[in-house]
Amino acid sequence: MAQSAASGRRSAPVLPETPYRYDDGNLPRHFTQPDGPESIASADNTPDDNPTTDAGATLGRVLFYDTRLSANDSVSCGTCHQQAHGFSDPRRYSVGFDGQTTRRHSMSLTNARYYTRGRFFWDERAETLESQVLAPVQDPVEMGMTLDGLGTKLGQVDYYPRLFDQAFGSPAITADRVARALAQFVRALVSYQSPYDRARAAGPPGSAAFTAALPELPRLGHRLFVGVPGEGVRAVGCARCHVSDAQISLSPRNIGLARLGPDGDDDQGAGDGRFKAPSLRNVAVRTPYMHDGRFNTLREVIEHYNTKVEANPFLDLTLMNRRLAVTGGPVRPVRLELTAREINALIAFLESLTDDTFLADPRFSDPFM
Structure with a gap:
């Protein structure tokens, strides 16, 4: 498989033969009790029309880490939301695709699924997670893409039609499906084993x-x-x-x-x-x-x-x-x-x-x- 000597990144993702499971089967009871003032489950902002599936979260994971979502293939969502740092950025301000810096610190995505109001960004300007995940892609500082350009670009990558088909039942690549898959992956980022x-x-x-x-x-x-x-x-x-x-x-x-x-x-x-x-x-x-x-x-x-x-x-x-x-x-x-x-x-x-x-x-x- 092709690999960049400079970055150590592969040109295509390596995925397990048996897809990872992203369901709630292992969540402890204090995460799953359905009601009461301390209930976490009742705060779940997952919409009925975008439940998290193994195939959807797998596609979302690939999209999350794919630098092709930026205008010059240099930045991914994972660049500024790093797993080792709780899906936040150790830098005070993140650096976008052309070297400009953001105005705010990168917010952690850990347990974002349990924010009751379901609104995102520090100022809550995104009404849903599905709308939030596309905003950095289009931001002129962060990733610098257009949604039309994104669909065309991803359509030229050989592994995406199969992943979109597995997640959504057809190989069509649309901005709405990109948003839904990314949101599924982010909602799967549940931390419960501390x-x-x-x-x-x-x-x-x-x-x-x-x-x-x-x-x-x-x-x-x-x-x-x-x-x-x-x-x-x-x-x-x-x-x-x-x-x-x-x-x-x-x-x-x-x-x-x-x-x-x-x-x-x-x-x-x-x-x-x-x-x-x-x-x-x-x-x-x-x-x-x-x-x-x-x-x-x-x-x-x-x-x-x-x-x-x-x-x-x-x-x-x-x-x-x-x-x-x-x-x-x-x-x-x-x-x-x-x-x-x-x-x-x-x-x-x-x-x-x-x-x-x-x-x-x-x-x-x-x-x-």
């Missing part, structure tokens, strides 16, 4: 089985994370925004970030400085952080929430001093007053969300390497 998951599968938090399975420091971090301040226990309440065992937000929020640069950061996200937050799964390997990659470590992120949240008229209520907010006083950010041990505990809990199996799973790897 140390925290093993403890959670052993028993509910607080149970003897959970306690035995998760060390003391990340357990303390978990209690701080999920506890509600003001209920008689020491807690931070991160789970008010990063909900369920997918640790994923329900909507964009203004978290009081300082404005950057001499003129201040004018990126208002979804409006009023609100940005979506991805799932925290594998967050420890996804540095840098935030929509603009301003923080380089988890400690910096926690220090922001601890002491550096800035007041503004649109600050999320969860980050306000509630006593002042209720009495109509000035908008003042809450100060968490975390101890050094509590900060370390929160970091340890976030590190316990690292899923080494997911980060090396061949089903999600680059088939051209």
Whole structure:
């Protein structure tokens, strides 16, 4: 098989004789319970007209890693969404097909399937995952293709008609099918085998089985994370925004970030400085952080929430001093007053969300390497 000596990439994907399985057969119960406030399954944004299939996700995987989706065959989706980094980019800003950089940090795709609202990008401008996956392909900085040009280009590649036929019942290559296949692959990127998951599968938090399975420091971090301040226990309440065992937000929020640069950061996200937050799964390997990659470590992120949240008229209520907010006083950010041990505990809990199996799973790897 032809292989580029410079890049080490093959000209055609190497796929297993028996297709990989992308179904939910191995998901633990805390991912599949159908209802309740902590239900992950009820947040699934998979549309009825695009269920994930083995053949569809296989095609999506090939498309995801194929540099032919860019104008000069230099960039793929996987260039900026790297498996080893939780399908994010270790660079602050990603580099497009002609060397220009993006305006925002590349958002992780891990557990994107469980974002209830089903909208994508930091500002939620894409109404569905199916519409989101085509936007970078057409972006003049990222990949620089037109959809008509994409269909023509892929139609000239000998392995695509067979893959499209297996996924959709005919070899026709259309932008809609490209979008559906890519969305199926992205929704298959479910991370559920971290140390925290093993403890959670052993028993509910607080149970003897959970306690035995998760060390003391990340357990303390978990209690701080999920506890509600003001209920008689020491807690931070991160789970008010990063909900369920997918640790994923329900909507964009203004978290009081300082404005950057001499003129201040004018990126208002979804409006009023609100940005979506991805799932925290594998967050420890996804540095840098935030929509603009301003923080380089988890400690910096926690220090922001601890002491550096800035007041503004649109600050999320969860980050306000509630006593002042209720009495109509000035908008003042809450100060968490975390101890050094509590900060370390929160970091340890976030590190316990690292899923080494997911980060090396061949089903999600680059088939051209």
